[in-house]
Amino acid sequence: MQSSFANAFNLDLIEQQYQQWRQSKTAVPEPWRLFFEGFDLGLAQQPADGAGAPAAEVLKQIGIVRLIDEYRCVGHQLSRLDPLSDPPTQIPQLELSNFGLSDADLDSTFDCSGFTGLGQATLRQLVDALKQTYCGTIGVEYMHIQDAGLRRWLQEKMEPRRNQPGMSEAHQWRILLELNNAEIFEEFLHTKFLGQKRFSLEGSETLIPIVNAIATQGADLGVTDIVIGMAHRGRLNVLANVLNKPYTAIFCEFEDNVEITSGDGDVKYHLGYSCDRITEKGNKVHLSLTPNPSHLEVVNPVVEGRVRAKQHLLGDKKRATVMPLVIHGDAAVAGQGLVAETLNLSQLQGYRTGGTIHVVVNNQIGFTTKPADARSTRYCTDIAKMIEVPIFHVNAEDPEACLFAASLAVEFRQQFGKDIFIDMYCYRKYGHNEGDEPSYTQPVMYAKIQKHASLSEIYSKRLIERGLLTKEENEALVRDYQAKLEKERQSLKELPHYVGMQGFQGRWQAISPDFSHAQVQTGVPHETLVKIGDAIAKVPEGFNVHPKVLPILEARSKEVRERGQLNWGQAEMLAYGSLVIEGYAVRLSGQDCRRGTFSHRHAVILDQLTEKPYFGLQNIDPKQETFSAYDSLLSEAAVLGFEFGYSFDSPQTLVLWEAQFGDFANGAQVVIDQYIASCSSKWNRDSGLVLLLPHGYEGSGPEHSSARLERFLQLCGEDNIQVVYPSTPAQIFHLLRRQMKRNFRKPLIVMTPKYLLRHKLAVSPVDELISGHFQEVIADSSVDPARVRRVVFCSGKVYYDIIEQRMKEEQTTKEPATTAIVRVEQFYPFPSIDIQKTIQSFPLAKEVVWVQEESLNMGGWFFMEPRLKALGIPVKYVGRDTSASPATGSHRIHVREQKELVETALHGKAPHLVRAKKEVVHRFDEEENFVLREGGVKAPETASS
Numbered sequence: 001m002q003s004s005f006a007n008a009f010n011l012d013l014i015e016q017q018y019q020q021w022r023q024s025k026t027a028v029p030e031p032w033r034l035f036f037e038g039f040d041l042g043l044a045q046q047p048a049d050g051a052g053a054p055a056a057e058v059l060k061q062i063g064i065v066r067l068i069d070e071y072r073c074v075g076h077q078l079s080r081l082d083p084l085s086d087p088p089t090q091i092p093q094l095e096l097s098n099f100g101l102s103d104a105d106l107d108s109t110f111d112c113s114g115f116t117g118l119g120q121a122t123l124r125q126l127v128d129a130l131k132q133t134y135c136g137t138i139g140v141e142y143m144h145i146q147d148a149g150l151r152r153w154l155q156e157k158m159e160p161r162r163n164q165p166g167m168s169e170a171h172q173w174r175i176l177l178e179l180n181n182a183e184i185f186e187e188f189l190h191t192k193f194l195g196q197k198r199f200s201l202e203g204s205e206t207l208i209p210i211v212n213a214i215a216t217q218g219a220d221l222g223v224t225d226i227v228i229g230m231a232h233r234g235r236l237n238v239l240a241n242v243l244n245k246p247y248t249a250i251f252c253e254f255e256d257n258v259e260i261t262s263g264d265g266d267v268k269y270h271l272g273y274s275c276d277r278i279t280e281k282g283n284k285v286h287l288s289l290t291p292n293p294s295h296l297e298v299v300n301p302v303v304e305g306r307v308r309a310k311q312h313l314l315g316d317k318k319r320a321t322v323m324p325l326v327i328h329g330d331a332a333v334a335g336q337g338l339v340a341e342t343l344n345l346s347q348l349q350g351y352r353t354g355g356t357i358h359v360v361v362n363n364q365i366g367f368t369t370k371p372a373d374a375r376s377t378r379y380c381t382d383i384a385k386m387i388e389v390p391i392f393h394v395n396a397e398d399p400e401a402c403l404f405a406a407s408l409a410v411e412f413r414q415q416f417g418k419d420i421f422i423d424m425y426c427y428r429k430y431g432h433n434e435g436d437e438p439s440y441t442q443p444v445m446y447a448k449i450q451k452h453a454s455l456s457e458i459y460s461k462r463l464i465e466r467g468l469l470t471k472e473e474n475e476a477l478v479r480d481y482q483a484k485l486e487k488e489r490q491s492l493k494e495l496p497h498y499v500g501m502q503g504f505q506g507r508w509q510a511i512s513p514d515f516s517h518a519q520v521q522t523g524v525p526h527e528t529l530v531k532i533g534d535a536i537a538k539v540p541e542g543f544n545v546h547p548k549v550l551p552i553l554e555a556r557s558k559e560v561r562e563r564g565q566l567n568w569g570q571a572e573m574l575a576y577g578s579l580v581i582e583g584y585a586v587r588l589s590g591q592d593c594r595r596g597t598f599s600h601r602h603a604v605i606l607d608q609l610t611e612k613p614y615f616g617l618q619n620i621d622p623k624q625e626t627f628s629a630y631d632s633l634l635s636e637a638a639v640l641g642f643e644f645g646y647s648f649d650s651p652q653t654l655v656l657w658e659a660q661f662g663d664f665a666n667g668a669q670v671v672i673d674q675y676i677a678s679c680s681s682k683w684n685r686d687s688g689l690v691l692l693l694p695h696g697y698e699g700s701g702p703e704h705s706s707a708r709l710e711r712f713l714q715l716c717g718e719d720n721i722q723v724v725y726p727s728t729p730a731q732i733f734h735l736l737r738r739q740m741k742r743n744f745r746k747p748l749i750v751m752t753p754k755y756l757l758r759h760k761l762a763v764s765p766v767d768e769l770i771s772g773h774f775q776e777v778i779a780d781s782s783v784d785p786a787r788v789r790r791v792v793f794c795s796g797k798v799y800y801d802i803i804e805q806r807m808k809e810e811q812t813t814k815e816p817a818t819t820a821i822v823r824v825e826q827f828y829p830f831p832s833i834d835i836q837k838t839i840q841s842f843p844l845a846k847e848v849v850w851v852q853e854e855s856l857n858m859g860g861w862f863f864m865e866p867r868l869k870a871l872g873i874p875v876k877y878v879g880r881d882t883s884a885s886p887a888t889g890s891h892r893i894h895v896r897e898q899k900e901l902v903e904t905a906l907h908g909k910a911p912h913l914v915r916a917k918k919e920v921v922h923r924f925d926e927e928e929n930f931v932l933r934e935g936g937v938k939a940p941e942t943a944s945s
Contacts, residue, residue, distance in 0.1 A: 063099035075134025117160035201234030204426035219285035229303035230327035252498035263681030305645025319354025331366020341638030350630025396426035503684035515719035532577030533560035571729030590658030636667030662693030662707020688745035699894035730764035
């Protein structure tokens with residue numbers, strides 16, 4: 001292709017495709033092949049002008065192709081999307097002169113077959129078709145998608161019908177009813193329950209027909225379950241007019257006449273609900289709206305996890321029968337990082353759900369913030385381009401176009417198993433809530449809204465103009481629905497109360513909501529352990545195992561067979577294996593969980609030549625349940641939310657999330673606070689999710705020491721979670737099994753080891769796995785109770801530091817120990833009975849101390865102190881002083897602090913010393929608690945002088 005030709009028309013893209021085609025006829029998609037074949041034929045037959053350029057007609061034909069492409073790329077910028085503003089009438093990119101064309105060519109005929117279904121047509125006809133398709137009340141973005149086949153599929157769906165809905169009369173009537181009902185419902189709440197927050201849907205009522213259309217189309221295309229996630233805007237309307245939640249239930253919530261049977265409950269616009277729907281074709285679909293807190297987008301990964309769990313339970317390997325539907329706000333979808341994290345999950349092996357339909361209720365404002373101040377992109381949905389999925393921008397005041405986009409979205413999802421976005425442009429009639437005054441911050445917008453007709457008024461007028469409806473018929477529809485709502489409200493007088501959210505139904509029916517300290521036997525017969533150990537060690541013939549991994553696998557099998565000593569990784573793998581052969585599925589995820597951050601697990605091994613994975617725990621028994629382990633993306637919030645959602649719907653699956661280091665749980669604090677810790681209290685729902693959080697002070701600095709035990713302990717209440725710090729392999733074995741063998745499910749927070757994974761003392765004999773159970777408190781059986789004068793309570797890794805020091809001293813002095821070391825393995829629910837029994841077993845003890853590695857304001861001290869003292873135990877503190885950072889960054893200072901801490905734990909008071917800057921300051925406070933302080937900071941006035 002000549003350079004002058006390319007320069008004249010800026011044909012970089014065509015030039016690139018043309019050169020590829022010349023090298024190989026199959027190197028470009030079929031439309032390009034057909035075009036270039038015709039182009040070369042045209043060059044051969046047409047005479048050249050004096051400059052040697054192709055004939056003018058050929059250049060114009062090329063312009064036609066480029067014009068079609070440009071409308072597909074940027075036509076959405078001319079779309080009529082905003083109900084409150086007019087779109088631009090033209091943009092420079094679409095001027096005909098850019099394509100070697102002009103108004104003089106409008107009635108000339110060209111080959112327009114590049115536009116699906118058009119063929120030979122005039123330029124005028126082509127432009128009209130392009131504008132109808134890409135510049136109407138639907139503006140579609142899809143040319144960023146690299147998959148040409150997927151783009152072609154969309155073109156074939158949109159272009160022949162010009163993106164025109166073509167709704168039947170019955171369908172139009174249904175839309176009108178749904179819009180009327182949505183609007184009247186909001187008005188009813190507004191007038192009957194004055195001053196109460198409801199986060200109205202007014203201005204965006206088209207959401208109701210959209211969601212109903214997705215449910216119907218989904219069911220008719222084979223979807224049996226739809227899991228919905230949404231924030232509070234319009235939630236009550238969706239509950240009433242999509243999920244058929246009884247109006248009386250909603251009205252009772254407004255009247256505050258709800259009996260909360262457990263926990264504290266939640267506000268009405270955070271609650272979930274579920275129902276079954278039957279379509280006109282007789283297809284059944286179950287809709288489930290997931291409870292959601294005020295952190296708007298945190299529900300997204302939870303929905304995905306729920307869907308994945310349902311797909312597993314239903315055997316939906318194609319991921320076609322269970323579908324996620326997520327409803328966003330425009331400011332939130334652009335502003336909250338969880339959206340990007342969740343989108344990143346969509347095509348990953350361990351997290352695929354077969355595509356999510358996203359609906360954005362784009363009311364063009366975030367609380368009081370304008371889009372120009374809320375994002376750096378043209379559209380709030382631009383984030384979706386990162387996963388190359390279609391985006392349909394639609395005008396809410398053309399509900400038929402919205403439903404056309406919704407129907408196409410479901411079809412696309414079922415066809416390709418990928419996400420798709422519907423960005424519904426609308427407005428918010430009132431402020432952020434109904435007590436807000438929006439004109440303080442958006443006076444121009446709300447001046448328009450006050451004068452603007454409602455959606456139902458606009459659409460009913462449209463149907464009247466079409467002759468499908470009379471004004472009187474519409475007024476009758478409105479009166480009938482208003483009367484129905486009033487009748488439901490009046491019936492409240494006959495109801496003593498409404499019982500709130502009910503949990504523990506369906507798969508949870510056999511699960512109790514109540515925690516119990518009652519022990520369950522979790523031992524496993526030796527022959528079963530041998531079977532599991534052998535399966536873990538055995539690899540397929542010809543499998544190339546890493547030379548360092550093979551001895552680890554073989555040692556695991558050998559230790560089990562010979563009833564030897566097991567380390568943490570061995571015991572953990574045996575726990576998983578025992579559960580899957582007993583019918584419990586196991587799902588483990590985390591950034592490096594397959595191998596383990598510290599190379600302790602090796603749940604999956606890779607062929608060193610092909611990188612093919614092998615799961616020993618998937619090959620124990622033909623009748624076993626599944627074991628899955630996934631190295632996740634580098635995300636905490638979305639992945640933990642996903643795993644919580646999975647556990648939410650699968651009580652018979654042990655679901656575990658492992659943080660690379662326990663500190664990394666910080667990145668998922670919203671999920672921890674608003675779902676894991678409070679779920680049972682707010683929504684009467686439980687989860688058996690396990691968090692594995694590596695924790696321990698080993699001189700690795702402030703970011704790799706603390707899993708923030710204190711934060712989890714602050715969240716404890718109403719037996720909502722379990723917080724444990726196990727110290728032996730046998731303990732983790734029984735703990736994981738206990739999580740599934742008991743008749744209730746509570747989230748389990750586990751402080752797991754790093755250094756101890758290979759500690760010579762942190763091992764357990766196989767016999768401790770064969771019998772016994774998890775011990776919430778481990779007494780010191782190695783000392784003579786009659787000699788004990790001092791009792792040290794501690795937890796986790798510091799126990800080994802103290803016990804090693806005591807062993808050294810015993811070897812040196814040849815004297816039996818007088819200090820007992822008691823391990824608190826479970827912080828919460830607090831094991832008060834076991835602690836009382838333990839302290840009573842040392843009747844001559846004069847001093848009791850709590851020892852921890854963490855700073856005074858961290859770790860377990862503030863949790864343990866009042867509880868121990870409430871039991872009559874006068875406990876004192878030994879540990880580091882308060883600090884803003886979890887640990888020192890100096891290994892030298894860490895070692896010195898730890899040495900002082902251990903010696904004081906065993907022997908009581910140490911001299912009060914103040915050393916040079918960056919050395920250690922330690923002191924006794926006014927209650928004789930021993931504390932260590934880093935740095936040359938002056939000790940408080942309460943310190944001994």
